[in-house]
Amino acid sequence: MNISFPQLFPITRKLHPENQEAPVHFLQNRVTPTDYFFKRNHFAYPQWTTSLFSLIIYGEVHVPLAVAYRQLLFMQVKTLAVVLECAGNQRAFYAPKTYGEQWTNGAVSFGCWTGVPLRDVLQLCGLTAGAKEVVFEGHDVGKHLPSGKQTAYKRSLSLKQALHPDVLIAWQLNGQPLPFAHGGPLRLIVPHWYAMASVKWLKSIAIISGEFQGPFQTEDYVYYPATDSGQQPFPVTTINVNSVIQWPLDFAELKKGVHIIRGIAWTGQGVVTNVELSFNQGKSWTSATLSGFADKPDGYSWKTWSFSWRAEQTGEYTILSRAHDSHGRQQPQEAFWNRKGYGYNAVNKVRVNIV
Amino acid sequence: MNISFPQLFPITRKLHPENQEAPVHFLQNRVTPTDYFFKRNHFAYPQWTTSLFSLIIYGEVHVPLAVAYRQLLFMQVKTLAVVLECAGNQRAFYAPKTYGEQWTNGAVSFGCWTGVPLRDVLQLCGLTAGAKEVVFEGHDVGKHLPSGKQTAYKRSLSLKQALHPDVLIAWQLNGQPLPFAHGGPLRLIVPHWYAMASVKWLKSIAIISGEFQGPFQTEDYVYYPATDSGQQPFPVTTINVNSVIQWPLDFAELKKGVHIIRGIAWTGQGVVTNVELSFNQGKSWTSATLSGFADKPDGYSWKTWSFSWRAEQTGEYTILSRAHDSHGRQQPQEAFWNRKGYGYNAVNKVRVNIV
Known part of the structure; x- marks a missing residue:
């Protein structure tokens, strides 16, 4: 190597x-x-x-x-x-x-x-x-x-x-x-x-x-929503709208100051239209800046996004990201549980400690 | 590559x-x-x-x-x-x-x-x-x-x-x-x-x-046992007795039959003398077979271990491993929590589903 x-x-x-x-x-x-x-x-x-x-x-x-x-x-x-x-x-x-x-x-x-x-x-x-x-x-x-x-x-x-x-x-x-x-x-x-x-x-x-x-x-590749039976199954098909916070990493320690939070977002219906961040457990949301190359309106790209965050106070923060797509879908607060664990797309969460 | x-x-x-x-x-x-x-x-x-x-x-x-x-x-x-x-x-x-x-x-x-x-x-x-x-x-x-x-x-x-x-x-x-x-x-x-x-x-x-x-x-590299203060600190020194189940992986699905559970164990005081497994959340324990090359009585090796497990029934199992060392220490059921997260050595846990 x-x-x-x-x-x-x-x-x-x-x-x-x-x-x-x-x-x-x-x-x-x-x-x-x-x-x-x-x-x-x-x-x-x-x-x-x-x-x-x-x-x-x-x-x-x-x-x-x-x-x-x-x-x-x-x-x-x-x-x-x-x-x-x-x-x-x-x-x-x-x-x-x-x-x-x-x-x-x-x-x-x-x-x-x-x-x-x-x-x-x-x-x-x-x-x-x-x-x-x-x-x-x-x-x-x-x-x-x-x-x-x-x-x-x-x-x-x-x-x-x-x-x-x-x-x-x-x-x-x-x-x-x-x-x-x-x-x-x-x-x-x-x-x-x-x-x-x-x-x-x-x-x-x-x-x-x-x-x-x-x-x-x-x-x-079948959703089984019941914990104890195979009832109400339905097939796994297109990708749920989703996002990941790439930086900072979960449970990172950072200095006070300005940090560029960045990540990716994608969907299996239409295109990603918006990514929002929340610093208060989802009570309020603020839009990140989408970037990446210009996708066709009906393209299949993921989008990169970033957000300039001024961390003024020491202490613990939870950062949530939530993507929206052109079919009106958004990431849910909790993922849809199913027995085989398919299609997870809850809001992405990162906890940081400002020191 | x-x-x-x-x-x-x-x-x-x-x-x-x-x-x-x-x-x-x-x-x-x-x-x-x-x-x-x-x-x-x-x-x-x-x-x-x-x-x-x-x-x-x-x-x-x-x-x-x-x-x-x-x-x-x-x-x-x-x-x-x-x-x-x-x-x-x-x-x-x-x-x-x-x-x-x-x-x-x-x-x-x-x-x-x-x-x-x-x-x-x-x-x-x-x-x-x-x-x-x-x-x-x-x-x-x-x-x-x-x-x-x-x-x-x-x-x-x-x-x-x-x-x-x-x-x-x-x-x-x-x-x-x-x-x-x-x-x-x-x-x-x-x-x-x-x-x-x-x-x-x-x-x-x-x-x-x-x-x-x-x-x-x-x-x-200091243990801080209090959640909200720096009180009662003490230094991180020698390694706590510990073990890891290498196979099966956590949340694996396996067929009914005989499976060789295997892992490693090590310690920072004396040598590992025994590794036990539990299939009932720690109510009872059974010894694994230690192997690996002959260590000096005061050596610093890890030991490999294995256990032949007959999984007769379908269903969910939790496998715990617990190592003991020649200084009379054993892995605790719960790790000693400390604010910086040092020295974790709770019994190792793997959950499998026999299908």
């Missing part, structure tokens, strides 16, 4: 399979450098085979296709700046706590993804009248817990969702070939959705006439 | 100055590989100068000395396997929480340190009758918070402590030159003490006739 100072690393949550958070508090780059992009794996990495470089499309299509990586390169490409967030991000903050990876704030990253719209590829096949859902299968295979089923990682989208022009089959991240560790050579990117929808190591796309029932569709 | 899978990294707690935890749950090596050894800095890294390679000894001595690195190499060396633990390790677990670095379990590491006994070096100088304390000064300099004092990092030991034959001036860690990031070229190693005593980038050693009053001696 080549040591230069200081050095920043991803945060290991699990080694087998490899699950890592982005060190999100320490990243000030516009996009998340690929080395720090969060990793969430359900199974061990797939075998490296040449079959990773092609894609089978079959089912409710007029012409089943095997599409090679090199063929995709000749199509019209699209580059989108997209936030990916694990549905379990911030699970560690639930009270009562829930089982699963104890992600803190860093199971979220922001990258520039290049590929072709899925719908342009599906168009080559032609869909039959019976087409209802699109099932994406990854090359990663293993035993699903708790069901114990041996399965590939598979997820479906409705036809309407799948045909959105910004759903990509991507092969580049931040201008470089998509690393194997992030689902390369070919990965689905579904903007605005939690990242379980962005299937890695894309192996096949099945167009089906029914409703897909795989365990990652109907058991995991 | 060269990617092989899976990859393990230190955990960044702060970037400026660089503070990192060891990824202690994922390390199964006998000693902590140097790349993963925890880092706790008070200030920015010192300037790299040739003066790092010599050491001034002055004060209550007959012959003040400037000792060069290359001179030390000709003396009789000693290698000791020593646990270093930051006094703030596990601070994040206090309730109520305390300010400062929010270390979880990994501000502790175990290395083989090679150097010469400090007392052999002091003997070259000869101590006067007035000698009472030994003050160690590092090359690292900055502003101490909250006092605002500009100071080098300095700590003292009593003459008796300093003359213990296992207090080393060390220049090797795990058989390699001690990296600059860990205090090289020359670092003090004080076995059994919390690591604030093991002064890095050793610049000078002052023998004094009084009591040293620097801020890292009399303000920081």
Whole structure:
């Protein structure tokens, strides 16, 4: 290991399979450098085979296709700046706590993804009248817990969702070939959705006439609001509006004076329109300054924000951040508790001591 | 960054100055590989100068000395396997929480340190009758918070402590030159003490006739048991007996069956004699199997331990670990709360769900 100072690393949550958070508090780059992009794996990495470089499309299509990586390169490409967030991000903050990876704030990253719209590829096949859902299968295979089923990682989208022009089959991240560790050579990117929808190591796309029932569709990535039953479940879909205070760190000690509070905010419906801070437990809020590059009105960026805070008095302060989006949503004071701990987006909280 | 899978990294707690935890749950090596050894800095890294390679000894001595690195190499060396633990390790677990670095379990590491006994070096100088304390000064300099004092990092030991034959001036860690990031070229190693005593980038050693009053001696690294006053303070010295459950991880989901629970245990008084586990909130305890290499009866190793657990029933379990040492100490059910959050050593707790 080549040591230069200081050095920043991803945060290991699990080694087998490899699950890592982005060190999100320490990243000030516009996009998340690929080395720090969060990793969430359900199974061990797939075998490296040449079959990773092609894609089978079959089912409710007029012409089943095997599409090679090199063929995709000749199509019209699209580059989108997209936030990916694990549905379990911030699970560690639930009270009562829930089982699963104890992600803190860093199971979220922001990258520039290049590929072709899925719908342009599906168009080559032609869909039959019976087409209802699109099932994406990854090359990663293993035993699903708790069901114990041996399965590939598979997820479906409705036809309407799948045909959105910004759903990509991507092969580049931040201008470089998509690393194997992030689902390369070919990965689905579904903007605005939690990242379980962005299937890695894309192996096949099945167009089906029914409703897909795989365990990652109907058991995991489902909100179960009841503590003691599976009642009233509903599926995890788009990202909840959210923000993180990057600096200061929680339970930091700071000198009296002016401090630049800074952070990030993102959403899965529309765009972030405002980030507010509160220094009195949410009684009143004051807007932070949004920055970052100009996003399209319907873009998928995260926004950076900052606020100049004059800490005049010594003592303990609690700083809350709350993002709003263009769909009228805002972060709640308390997160919506659900048994598997998905979709946490309570106002972000940092406590500091001014000394 | 060269990617092989899976990859393990230190955990960044702060970037400026660089503070990192060891990824202690994922390390199964006998000693902590140097790349993963925890880092706790008070200030920015010192300037790299040739003066790092010599050491001034002055004060209550007959012959003040400037000792060069290359001179030390000709003396009789000693290698000791020593646990270093930051006094703030596990601070994040206090309730109520305390300010400062929010270390979880990994501000502790175990290395083989090679150097010469400090007392052999002091003997070259000869101590006067007035000698009472030994003050160690590092090359690292900055502003101490909250006092605002500009100071080098300095700590003292009593003459008796300093003359213990296992207090080393060390220049090797795990058989390699001690990296600059860990205090090289020359670092003090004080076995059994919390690591604030093991002064890095050793610049000078002052023998004094009084009591040293620097801020890292009399303000920081002091236990303040009162929530609202500085009353009844007492100094942080040796490491409290402690243990960590490395596997399973907290809030893991596991299948029914036999699981090998494993962990580490260490102490700053004598040696670890027993590690017990409880599956019923501490009502009853059962001994784990201690392993690791044969430590001297007065050694400074940590011990690894394991326990074969048959999880017959689905449901939630809490696993507690409790270490005992040869001085008759054991980990308490609740940690001793103190305002700066030092010396946490409550029984270690992991909650798992058997599915």
